[in-house]
Amino acid sequence: MRNFFLVFKQSFQERVTSKSYLLTTISLILISVLAISLPSILDNFSNKKEKVVVLDQTANITVEELNQGLRSWDWEEGSEDKLETYKKDAQAGDILGLYIISAVDNNYTIEYYSKSSDVQLNSELTSYIQTKKIQQIALKNNLSVADQQTLFTPIEVEKQQFTAENEASIFVTYLMLMFILMAIMMYGTTIATGVASEKASRVMEVMVTKVNPLAMIFGKIFGIALASLVQFTAFFGAVALYLKSGIVKPAESLGNFDLNLSALTIQHCVYFFIFFLLGYFLYASIYAVFGSMVSRPEELNGTTMPVTILLMASAFSGILFVIDNPTSVLAKVLAIFPFTSPFNMIILVMKNAASGLELTISILALVITTFALGYMAAKVYPKGILHFGENLKLRQLLTRQS
Template sequence: MNKFMIIVGHTYTNRLKSKAFMITTLITLLFVMAFANLETIIGLFSGEDEEERVAVVEEGANLFEHLQGQLEPYESEVKVEKFEGTEQEAKDAVTDGDYVGVLSVSLAEDNIPQGTYYTEQISEYKVSSLLEQALQQLKVTVASQSAQVEQATINEIMSPVAFEKVSLKEDAKTEEELSQTRGLVYIMLFLLYFGVLMYGSMISTEVATEKSSRVMEILISSVSPVKQMFGKIFGIALLGLTQFGLIVLVGYIAVQQNKEFLDSTSISSYLGFSNIEISTLIYAIVFFLLGYMLYATIAAVLGSLVSRTEDAQQVMTPMILLIVVAFFLAMTGLSNPEATYVTVTSFIPLFTPMLMFLRVGMLEVPMWEVAISLVILVATIVALGIIGGRIYRGGVLLYGRSSSFKDIKKALQLTKKE
């Protein structure tokens, strides 16, 4: 047990001090802080102090006051000013930087308002879309008045229809609960995807590096290969917990400092942070850890088959493709978690960590289904641990360029000779 802990500690400290880990962690922490301070960053680069002024030129129309009234709720985003001059003079004012654009308003043959917007940056859509929306509303008003339709009738027609979704199942989640859970599940799927991908690659690279430096020859004479394999798996797992712990801590501090902004924009509510169910968090932790153990064991075995770090990524490709497939299925399943393919694949061990977590997060899944998926997943991890340990025992003795997965057979043969 002491030798096992030495391997865990060595793997942990070796990776903790690496430049790659420090840079990755720093970039992630900066991203978390940037997200929490999104309002301040947007304010710095959006130029809020500069008014988006638009000159309005009327050609045979008297619509400026009505147009101004339509845009009053968006005065902080765009401000229209009546231009006393020709259209060309207004365009020259835009070129000089006095206005962001010119809106030329006129009446068509049927007395319906129409407009042309001139600006230097036609790719800018915020101002133009607001002007188009205001002109559209003005068109409806003018057309309705021409047809002698009362304003109350117009308001009733334009008001959104009352539509509510109600499930016939008593234990089904409401639309609001689904919306909140979807955000949390989305984040957890990303964490699981990148976590398994990153830490799995670390494990395979760690094994390959030791083999290339011939350190493995010293290790196998004092510590059993199985202890080495699981020592590296748990060492990288401890590293992952350290990294995620830092991210959660910095994220919590940043959220608390910007709580007012997050609450006002409903970001925390949308992401599911305002009403997190304990059961969802427990499932997230369980499936994350089991998913890590599953793929980490595979990564360690694959890493033992190569003796060069440049070959480690190549031999990891099939496992990475499986993770990508699982992630793709989970992402598409977010919009339809009750789909048959989601249900079926949630019982396949390699896909269970993502797909079953998606289901338990979004739906009311019977406990027996969750239990069966967990039993299958744990049994697969145990089986991979036993078989993988035997492959690893012989794999660490293989040197030279790895040609194919036929090396697994060679590794098993070396194990039998011991």
């Protein structure tokens, strides 16, 4: 146990004190803060009101009413003697437009001069004038108060969610899957690189013959796992504090995608954490084996390609086969099979389609497979560390005598 903690401590300290670790942590926090703030920043720029000059020849519409009813623009009352000046300003783009409202045969007409036709402005102004017209007709014909209220009751338009209130949006689920994929690839590659680099260390040649390989391999995996948790805690903690500060309000959507973050529960977060860690331990063991197969770190990309393909296939199997039909037999199988379960069981949890038995079986299968692969990695790890020269094949590594 003492050897395990020595390797664990050395792996953790080596990781958290590296420049790349610190730069990655700071970059993740800054990028996330910028991404959260971006909708508010863009909204502030888009809320800058453009000036519109209105010349009302009916004496029924006031600039005060327009500024209260159509608040997206800055309305200014014009005068007849400056008509040509307003036209020049509109043509030059100094004002958004000049709108002349007049009445002909008990009907309103709108003429406007604008360098670029603003469809939203024209639509909202037309609707507003139409409402004024109906209001005047109602008063002229002495309609009852109830009838007038019926005429002017606005039509309710309410956006509905594609998902239930207690179900996180698909986009949030996508983000979780991509987070797990990128994190496992990043830290798994770190383990493979560390194992390959250790071949140049004479200390490791001595340690691998004196220390229990199981303690060495799991010490390294758990040490880097703790470093990753520290990094993610710093990341999520900084983002949470930023949101809690109230400087910005989280966006309810990102582009055309609903976020629906309010549907996330503590249970969702706990299961996400569990399957992320188990998935990391599983693939970290595989990366350690493949890292011991090469002679130099530069050769890792080609050697670890099968692991990368397996990771990508596991992540996208959920997007292709599970997320649209989480109750199917294929979805249940993919959520229990150890290599695909870290991604697919998360989808079932987010869709509220996972039973307690399925979660238990999936977690047990992951734990058993992880320890089996860790044991195998511990067996082949010393062989790979002590081998120099031509790269080993996986079959050679498994059958090679110590």
